Amino acid sequence: MSKPVVGILMGSDSDLPVMQEAAAMLQEFGIEYEMTIASAHRTPKKVLEYSQTADKRGIKVIIAGAGWAAHLAGVVASQTTLPVIGVPIDSSPLKGLDALLATVQMPGGVPVATMALGKAGAKNAGIFAAQIIAASDVKIANRLKVQRVEMEREVEEKAKRLAVMSAVPAVSEPFTVEATVPAKKKSRRRRWKKKTGSTPPAQSPVA
Numbered sequence: 001m002s003k004p005v006v007g008i009l010m011g012s013d014s015d016l017p018v019m020q021e022a023a024a025m026l027q028e029f030g031i032e033y034e035m036t037i038a039s040a041h042r043t044p045k046k047v048l049e050y051s052q053t054a055d056k057r058g059i060k061v062i063i064a065g066a067g068w069a070a071h072l073a074g075v076v077a078s079q080t081t082l083p084v085i086g087v088p089i090d091s092s093p094l095k096g097l098d099a100l101l102a103t104v105q106m107p108g109g110v111p112v113a114t115m116a117l118g119k120a121g122a123k124n125a126g127i128f129a130a131q132i133i134a135a136s137d138v139k140i141a142n143r144l145k146v147q148r149v150e151m152e153r154e155v156e157e158k159a160k161r162l163a164v165m166s167a168v169p170a171v172s173e174p175f176t177v178e179a180t181v182p183a184k185k186k187s188r189r190r191r192w193k194k195k196t197g198s199t200p201p202a203q204s205p206v207a
């Protein structure tokens, strides 16, 4: 087993169900990672220590996920020049809007590459970390290309299944207007004329 190249941090164990998505993507690409809990306000010393030593330990990218007033990614970014990917987590009564703004709105000079809120953001963080590593690793670059092709194929298969499910059942008999609309009956007056060769009397009951 080689040394981890991606570090995944989260503010609390309650963030784990979301941040596991990032780990799952890294596993899929065969990228070694480490994962720990470190909170910018509950364990600030650990966050500083982790961020300051990450590059010396061989880490190339740090993914930081947090909810509420989510300053974790920004604090990590302030302590390292490694790329930091922020995942805002929708764990607050504000449904993550607070975390999104806290993570994305970094003042100029210390960037945090902010992903979407929640599980989709964590998944994208894993892919984005792979893309950063792929810049100098052709194997990972090829795996990313394969993943795109597979994703395309999956969508096409779903589209085909949907087409089959929503198809109108085939009509067994050929459909014609004549077959469904009854022919108009000739009036009794025309039938009289055809039979007798004369027009019926004006007061005739056949009028």
Ligand code: RP5
Pocket (backbone or CB within 6 Å): 010, 011, 012, 013, 014, 015, 039, 065, 066, 067, 068, 089, 091
């Ligand atoms: C943040 O506070 C964490 O990232 C988490 O999303 C949120 C709530 O943490 P817990 O109270 O569940 O530990 O620091």
